[in-house]
Amino acid sequence: MSKKTLIVVGNGMVGHHFLEQFCASPAAADFEIIVFGEEKQLAYDRVHLSEYFGGSSHADLAMGTLEWYTEQGIQLHLNEQVTGINREHRTLETPRGSYRYDELVLATGSYPFVPPIKGNDRPHCLVYRTLDDLDAIRASSEGARTGVVVGGGLLGLEAANALKSLGLEAHVVEFAPRLMPVQLDTDGGALLRHKIEELGVQVHTEKATTAITEGEDARLCMNFSDESFLETDLIVFSAGIRPQDALARASGLEIGERGGIVIDNHCTTSDPHVHAIGECALWEQKIFGLVAPGYTMARTLSSALNGDRETAFTGADMSTKLKLLGVDVGSIGDAHAQTPGARNIRFNDEQAGHYRRMVISEDGKTLLGAILVGDNSHYDTLLQYALNGITLPENPETLILPESQGGAPALGPDALPETASICSCHNVTKGDIFGAIDAGCSDLGSVKAETKASTGCGGCTALLKNVVDSELEKRGVEVSKDLCEHFPYSRQELFHLVKVNGIRTFRTLISQHGKGHGCDICKPAVASILATCWNEHILATDHVPLQDTNDTFMANMQKNGTYSIVPRIPGGEITPDKLIVLGEVAKQYDLYTKITGGQRVDLFGATLSQLPEIWEKLIAAGFETGHAYGKSLRTVKSCVGNTWCRYGVQDSVGMAIRLEDRYKGLRAPHKVKMAVSGCTRECAEAQSKDFGVIATENGWNLYVCGNGGMRPRHADLFATDLSDEELIRTIDRVVMFYVRTADRLQRTSVWMENLEGGLEYLKQVVLEDSLGIGAELEEHMEGIVGTYQCEWKTAVEDPEKRKRFREFVNAPSQSDPVQEWTVERGQRRPVLESA
Amino acid sequence: MKPRTRWEAVCTVEDLVPESGIAVWTEDGPVAVFYLPHRLPALFAISHTDPFSGSNVLARGITGDLKGEPVVASPLYKQHFSLGTGVCLEDDTVRVKTYPVLLDGNQIRLEVRANQRQSVAA
Numbered sequence A: 001m002s003k004k005t006l007i008v009v010g011n012g013m014v015g016h017h018f019l020e021q022f023c024a025s026p027a028a029a030d031f032e033i034i035v036f037g038e039e040k041q042l043a044y045d046r047v048h049l050s051e052y053f054g055g056s057s058h059a060d061l062a063m064g065t066l067e068w069y070t071e072q073g074i075q076l077h078l079n080e081q082v083t084g085i086n087r088e089h090r091t092l093e094t095p096r097g098s099y100r101y102d103e104l105v106l107a108t109g110s111y112p113f114v115p116p117i118k119g120n121d122r123p124h125c126l127v128y129r130t131l132d133d134l135d136a137i138r139a140s141s142e143g144a145r146t147g148v149v150v151g152g153g154l155l156g157l158e159a160a161n162a163l164k165s166l167g168l169e170a171h172v173v174e175f176a177p178r179l180m181p182v183q184l185d186t187d188g189g190a191l192l193r194h195k196i197e198e199l200g201v202q203v204h205t206e207k208a209t210t211a212i213t214e215g216e217d218a219r220l221c222m223n224f225s226d227e228s229f230l231e232t233d234l235i236v237f238s239a240g241i242r243p244q245d246a247l248a249r250a251s252g253l254e255i256g257e258r259g260g261i262v263i264d265n266h267c268t269t270s271d272p273h274v275h276a277i278g279e280c281a282l283w284e285q286k287i288f289g290l291v292a293p294g295y296t297m298a299r300t301l302s303s304a305l306n307g308d309r310e311t312a313f314t315g316a317d318m319s320t321k322l323k324l325l326g327v328d329v330g331s332i333g334d335a336h337a338q339t340p341g342a343r344n345i346r347f348n349d350e351q352a353g354h355y356r357r358m359v360i361s362e363d364g365k366t367l368l369g370a371i372l373v374g375d376n377s378h379y380d381t382l383l384q385y386a387l388n389g390i391t392l393p394e395n396p397e398t399l400i401l402p403e404s405q406g407g408a409p410a411l412g413p414d415a416l417p418e419t420a421s422i423c424s425c426h427n428v429t430k431g432d433i434f435g436a437i438d439a440g441c442s443d444l445g446s447v448k449a450e451t452k453a454s455t456g457c458g459g460c461t462a463l464l465k466n467v468v469d470s471e472l473e474k475r476g477v478e479v480s481k482d483l484c485e486h487f488p489y490s491r492q493e494l495f496h497l498v499k500v501n502g503i504r505t506f507r508t509l510i511s512q513h514g515k516g517h518g519c520d521i522c523k524p525a526v527a528s529i530l531a532t533c534w535n536e537h538i539l540a541t542d543h544v545p546l547q548d549t550n551d552t553f554m555a556n557m558q559k560n561g562t563y564s565i566v567p568r569i570p571g572g573e574i575t576p577d578k579l580i581v582l583g584e585v586a587k588q589y590d591l592y593t594k595i596t597g598g599q600r601v602d603l604f605g606a607t608l609s610q611l612p613e614i615w616e617k618l619i620a621a622g623f624e625t626g627h628a629y630g631k632s633l634r635t636v637k638s639c640v641g642n643t644w645c646r647y648g649v650q651d652s653v654g655m656a657i658r659l660e661d662r663y664k665g666l667r668a669p670h671k672v673k674m675a676v677s678g679c680t681r682e683c684a685e686a687q688s689k690d691f692g693v694i695a696t697e698n699g700w701n702l703y704v705c706g707n708g709g710m711r712p713r714h715a716d717l718f719a720t721d722l723s724d725e726e727l728i729r730t731i732d733r734v735v736m737f738y739v740r741t742a743d744r745l746q747r748t749s750v751w752m753e754n755l756e757g758g759l760e761y762l763k764q765v766v767l768e769d770s771l772g773i774g775a776e777l778e779e780h781m782e783g784i785v786g787t788y789q790c791e792w793k794t795a796v797e798d799p800e801k802r803k804r805f806r807e808f809v810n811a812p813s814q815s816d817p818v819q820e821w822t823v824e825r826g827q828r829r830p831v832l833e834s835a
Numbered sequence B: 001m002k003p004r005t006r007w008e009a010v011c012t013v014e015d016l017v018p019e020s021g022i023a024v025w026t027e028d029g030p031v032a033v034f035y036l037p038h039r040l041p042a043l044f045a046i047s048h049t050d051p052f053s054g055s056n057v058l059a060r061g062i063t064g065d066l067k068g069e070p071v072v073a074s075p076l077y078k079q080h081f082s083l084g085t086g087v088c089l090e091d092d093t094v095r096v097k098t099y100p101v102l103l104d105g106n107q108i109r110l111e112v113r114a115n116q117r118q119s120v121a122a
């Protein structure tokens, strides 16, 4: 039997996904497949198009490879536009020839709508949809100062960000009274506008452009209906998209009133041999401008071509979660409360810049929609309530209140029904995940490989991990606590082995208690344990190869292979003379200089071989290493306290210096930060640190286990009104207990949350000495304080250790060829194209 | 036809750091030489350039073994490269160049292409 021919017009995201699905199905064997793409490039990830300006190439964004197409036997015609369809003869035309089909799939996507404004065809009037468009924008930005985006929707704001990243002054001009009119309400739009303006993008709402003329100070001038005008060097139109239905229209297929190729539940058009999927298709009068529904159509059509009439396209959820110019925005379901009887609950924290709105059904039982601006941490939970019709709790407002105000914690994976969609890109439900686990997947990686979940837009990553972890745990799959393949022990167990058996080298430990030669997980972990137990110099011969590069070279490696240097400035107090030395050294070596959040100075761009020279100078001026490279105490930040501040009640700087000098150099499972404030006004932000100290009339209050960063946590009040000595004793004990019992790379916050009994237990151990180890912990700490040495001082004085800092051991004068520099805001920074 | 090669002397035994790497400059650009005294062979040489960042840093990674295979972990983004084959364990489509290496008296020598001019930006 000779094969039939299937032709796909459009090699975009959906067309490609269809090919992946179809080629893996039985029917693929019956067809010759031909694909036409108008763009030069193989299908690429348009959703992440903007990353092209961030340095991604077409290869990074590509959805498949040419080899794959060849392997599947697909004839791929790129850069070839289909210009006509003759449905009677089942042929189609391109400038290069005429082709016959038995089945035709239109996946032509959409095109950007350019409003009919006089002058919209001038040079430097552009759109934002394809790689070629982006190249054109980049070219136009040469020599330009300002850029305007017409349209304040989702894509418009993304385009504005792109203009900003090209170094242009960016403006957004929106016809409606607010940004993202489709997804947001007045309050949400106002907050988004505020945040975006803070980022330096100027927003102009309620502006109708009447004409684009030549500019006086810039290339172009936009004239508005209210007689105002805006001069700009380039314009990007992002005023919505229109389905690319021209071919279908010309060949007489049924088209919707406002465009779009009409399809049925199996993605077939008014001609049974012609099908349409993706953004060009119109289903029940609806166009879907997102990728997930397009993928669903692709799967549906592939099933239909395999004779499956059961699978049907039944519409799609249009909820969106995104980060626009770094601002979280989420919109779920009926965000505008158009359902009759719908009621609203709003939470608006102008201080923090968070806005949340829930739209709930008349009976208060189900969530119909939601809007989030400024913080998307509630999105996953709300989406699951909305999609699965899960009954809302009695006080639904708790879902959007901050936890500290009685808000509910996120919806646990157990509460979701098996039909709950976890990954909408690849249509993976909770049931599918269980299926994969049934079939033998026993970790996150294999579930991802098996189901493809979270390999699309990536928005579902956190949720997927929760579902998988909780299910594995329930099935008694021991989530292994082994450090790595070389040691069947946790960090705490290893610590014990080292201490009890007096083990002093990695070699001894691995030959007695492990197997193989070690790796980048266990070596640094053991190095940290050895350091805490015996406190030998980290560049001692036995320890060198165990360390992470930052520890080995006692500086922080940056992306081009150079290092940054952070000398210790205890408590943030520094004399003018020392400050001048920092400046002089930075100037001599042309180091990029920045003040850190921990009240010190970070000097960037030193090469390996410069490090010892620079440190010689710093040490001569009285500086010590700041351990910014180590998992150890970083800084003790402080406010100025009662020596200067009229509110201060204790000497916070003095205490901060005392603490920093005591704990400097201590190796820990993760970095440790501290701060001291001179009164309850808390100017040093001590409650966001692992150890926070706040002065009181009678002494000090101690807070423990807070942190900033990715997952911020307020520290918990641990003890009140301590004297200086009590404070230090208490910190000694908590620190040592943490160092001894925490897991590798576990911050104090997570450590404490995982301690059975939590804060109360920790209080018993430390304040009431319930384990009887208080004295031992203090003694251990005392020993470490007594053996402190500045690692850099020891290193620069030892010629053997200095040998490690040769960039190329056989070519002292050879500089690293990839380290190229440019100047920005008066300082040097690396230029580095990723290979 | 096999290209002409030569054994370039790059450093001495004293320059090596046990269980770790050092970088040398060769006619073929920067190369990382590793010395793992508890294995046989004990010497390995791979390109010093981390393909994921384009930076010359691989000699400064932590060495070890994964499932018996000798590896170095990139100090920047932590991918592991086999010291034997240069293949990246996390993504086997990526591999770094490897060089035959031998100990000649006190000299460490690498086999590099002869007379190959490598253009080097200043």
Ligand SMILES: Cc1cc2nc3c(=O)[nH]c(=O)nc-3n(C[C@H](O)[C@H](O)[C@H](O)COP(=O)(O)OP(=O)(O)OC[C@H]3O[C@@H](n4cnc5c(N)ncnc54)[C@H](O)[C@@H]3O)c2cc1C
Residues within 6 Å of the ligand: A009, A010, A011, A012, A013, A014, A015, A016, A036, A037, A038, A039, A046, A047, A048, A049, A050, A080, A081, A082, A083, A107, A108, A109, A110, A128, A129, A130, A155, A158, A244, A247, A277, A278, A279, A280, A288, A289, A290, A291, A292, A294, A322
């Ligand atoms: C900047 C940007 C950001 C986005 N962000 C998101 C997001 O965060 N989330 C989300 O879900 N969606 C997002 N989208 C939308 C998403 O990219 C689209 O939904 C998706 O690309 C649609 O896929 P498609 O295959 O239907 O169309 P397309 O990807 O547009 O592919 C259609 C292809 O067909 C070709 N073609 C058209 N006519 C012809 C012809 N006659 N002959 C040959 N070839 C032809 C076109 O050149 C094009 O390559 C974004 C889009 C853009 C531009």
Ligand code: SF4
Residues within 6 Å of the ligand: A639, A640, A641, A642, A645, A646, A647, A648, A649, A652, A677, A678, A679, A680, A681, A682, A683, A684
């Ligand atoms: S915390 Fe108190 S003492 Fe410290 S600077 Fe602020 S107001 Fe002054």
Ligand code: FES
Residues within 6 Å of the ligand: A422, A423, A424, A425, A426, A453, A454, A455, A456, A457, A458, A459, A460, A461
């Ligand atoms: S929802 Fe996009 S990858 Fe899962």
